[in-house]
Amino acid sequence: MNTQITPPPLPQEWKAESVDNDSRWLESIIKNTAPFSDAWIKARIVQLTYPPPPNYHNPSRELGGDCPYLAASSIAEVLERLHDLCPDRAVYSFFDRQVDEAYITRALFAWDNHKFTQSIGRNFEVFQDRTHPNVFLVTSTATPSLDADRKLPDPGRFRPLFNVDELGAIVAERGCEQLTLRTHGYATPSKIFYPLFSQEADALTADDRISGDTRDRSRSDRALNPNQFYIGYHWPSEQPITSAGLWTDFSQHRGILWKFTFVLGGFAGILGTLIWILLKGFALPILSLGHAIPGIAQLWEWLKFGETAKVAATWYWIVPTLFLFWIVMMHGFRILVYQRDLYRAIHYGSPDLAEFFWRLDAAIAQTEVEGEGSPKHLPPIRVNAIGHSMGACLLVNTLRILSDRFGKDDLDVEIGAQLDRDDLEASYIGKYLLLDKLVLASPDIPLEFLREGRNNYVRSAMRRCRQIYLMSSDRDAVLRYMPTLGNWFIEPSIEMSGYRLGNVFLQRQNPEDPNSRYVPKIRNMFEWQEAVIPTSAYDLFRRFNYLDCSEIEAVNGIRANLTHWSGPAIDLGNMTLFVLRSLPLSLGSKLPEFDLHGGYFFTDTLTFRIIRLLIASETDSPEELQERIWEAIAGSPIRFLPSDSRLR
Incomplete structure (x- = not known):
């Protein structure tokens, strides 16, 4: 049974008791959403049907100084005005196809029937890189504070998409085979993340080959293919002190x-x-x-x-x-905003990212049904996730939410007893999206977080990933001390606040034998111990591929061997250099560029080359990837412990 949808009589009249609230709400939507996105257009539609509110003396200057209120008397007049506002209907083709009189009618009906919040109720926005068509940016619509506005990406670099449906159409049209999502960590506001992500996108799409034989693409540090998408995700992080x-x-x-x-x-x-x-x-x-x-x-x-x-x-x-x-x-x-950022990561960032994934999966399914040129059966799309610092905590919570939505498979069986086909099915987070690699760079996650009896639902979610890579550093003094101080009152145990997964390092089981195997260790101040004691629940730690980056220059400024007494001195020296390097002084500019906590993503470093290798590779073979990592780190101070080295 179809319900007749009729718009309210036009032009609309403000209600005296709600005019201030309604007009401010509409203007807030316009200010905090991307132009020509779904929510922005619907807010503009409503504005165009009203006259200027009483005492309105601040007309919008964002569109040529025109007043956003038109008091339009018909749907056709609203549609004509929207088309006049669109700068390039060829670029905003999805807007041109979707926005018609029926669309305007539905928007006005939702407004008149108090369903406008549901109508615009997507908690994220999607942007496409104008320079690299396979690079996208997803931003949570939550603001860092109730009294602070969002900072939108540079419109000259990133074009806002109509909504996630447009991204789903692009994915289906271009035959996307792999999606890589990268998110940031603590104290990374949008003004810092957007330029950094743009630099990463430029580096990932540059065709920089290792091998002299350009025909051997399998042995090249090549660019992302057109069917490999790179997506940055910004959640509402905040800058300490100056925010x-x-x-x-x-x-x-x-x-x-x-x-x-x-x-x-x-x-x-x-x-x-x-x-x-x-x-x-x-x-x-x-x-x-x-x-x-x-x-x-x-x-x-x-x-x-x-x-x-x-x-x-x-x-x-x-x-x-x-x-x-x-x-x-x-x-x-x-x-210092540490706990504020942690709250936003878990309660804003994770749910919004989970919503993006399931809406994207639904959008791809919709293109399969409606698109005339789309294939009848789209292949699965491999999803890689890269999380840095607190962003790694965000990712594992997102995986938990997706695991709950698409069914829990605890997979509590003996290793090797389950068929590969079953493992593949357990990795799906929807009809088309398949979890592949999870890369955790200096994760701000308690070491105890992955043990049996401590957050088992997260363990179950993480085991959906087919491969897990941990990039960690014992020299990361920021991660060593900040979470201990910030989480002292909230973590269930002291050990959880003191030991973080991102501080794991590798040490020979027999230091006198250079051929003995590596063992993951964790250090407090002077002493260190094995990162986890083998138990019946040791399988998740055995699935990790460990990359110990403690001694590379990007994340370490003190070249000294780690001993029981040198650890605190190394931490103090690194922190001093890190602070001096951050100062806007000539002294700081003369020091080598390094970042104790975030140097993994410097585009000219070996760690970023490894990240590029992981996400640009077309192989599904973990053994082949491990072989390439061994080749890449040969002669470097990076230590590597593959996931299968303790399973033999």
């Missing part, structure tokens, strides 16, 4: 700030009072007994400790000192 959203929060919500200060002052006052009572009633009387002992009495007089303690107790200095310390510490954690 506008941090200080806007304080200025816009002074009441909450005062409430926090009141509660914190209350706790500080209670604790300070208890300390004062102990000092005044117990500590000073006990210490004063030592005044009768000659040796202690002389020391007492020399240090004037008794007078100092009495003044402190009398004037109650301990309370304001403690209160100010807590204020500095608590706000210090907030402006």
Whole structure:
């Protein structure tokens, strides 16, 4: 039974009780969404049917200074105006095909029936690189703060797609065989990620061959083929200290700030009072007994400790000192944005990315049904995922969500007892998308996260990936200390906050035998231990391909051998060089370029070449990929432990 959809009478009239809210909402959508995307067009449609709201004195300057409100009297007039606004209907061909009078009618019907949120309810946007047609950018529509606007990609470099349906049509039309999605980590706002991703796209699409024989494409560090897509994903990360959203929060919500200060002052006052009572009633009387002992009495007089303690107790200095310390510490954690970013990664970034994957799968299926030129049966599309730092945590949570949506296969069987066909079926996250490689670069994930009895649902999701590569560094002092400090109050165990998967390094089982096998180790400060004790649940760690990058120049500035006593000194030296290198001074520019935490993605490094090898390779053979990695790292300080070396 078809329901007749009729638009409201045009032009529309503002309701006095909601005009301010409605107009601000529409203008916010226009400001925070990509021009000529589905949500942007629907907001413009509604605006065009209204006259300017009362007291409106700020007409939009983004489209030639025209006022966005037209008070159109017909659907045809709205359609004509939209076509006039479109800069190039050949470039925005999907917009030209989709936006007609029926589309406008549905948008106005949704607005009039309070279903507009559902109508524009995609939590991500898709952009296509104008330079490289097989490179795309996906951005979460969540903002870092309620009072901060999104920063959209450069329209000169990235063209916004109509929605994910247009990407699905491009995937089907070009016969895409492989998708690689790369996401960033902590403290990477859009203004930092967009240029970095553009540099990576340029490097990945440059045909830089290793082999002199250009006919041997299997032995070349070649560019991505047209049927291999590279997608960057930006979730709402925030820059520490300087982010506008941090200080806007304080200025816009002074009441909450005062409430926090009141509660914190209350706790500080209670604790300070208890300390004062102990000092005044117990500590000073006990210490004063030592005044009768000659040796202690002389020391007492020399240090004037008794007078100092009495003044402190009398004037109650301990309370304001403690209160100010807590204020500095608590706000210090907030402006470092570590826990804020962690919350956004798990609760915004992961669900939005999972929605992108299942909507893309549905869009590809739709093109198979509707497209006249599409093949009847599209082949599966291999999906690679690259996560850096906190982005790796985001990815494993995304895999968990997708695993829940498309069915759980725990695969709790003896290794090798399951047929390859069953493993292949377990790797599907939809009808067409097949999980292939998962690359975790310096992942900010607790080492305990993958053990049996600790987040088993994530283990089940990660085992859907056919190959897992871990790029880690023992010299990553940022990952070693920041999560320990930031997660001290929230991780279930101290070990989870102190040991991160990205700090795993490889060491010979017998240091005196250069031919003995590597063993994954983890270091705290002075000592190290095996990364995981073999148990019946050891299979997930055995599936990892370990790449220990601790000693490469991109992520390490101190060339010193690791010993039980040199570790902290190496960390301190690396952190000092890292801070100096970040300063806008001539001294910093003279230091070698390295990044303790993110140097893996410098486009001129061996680690990036390995990443390029993993995602551009057309082979499905893990053994062949391992052979190429051995060739690439020959003579370098990178240590490699393939996943099958402990299965023999």
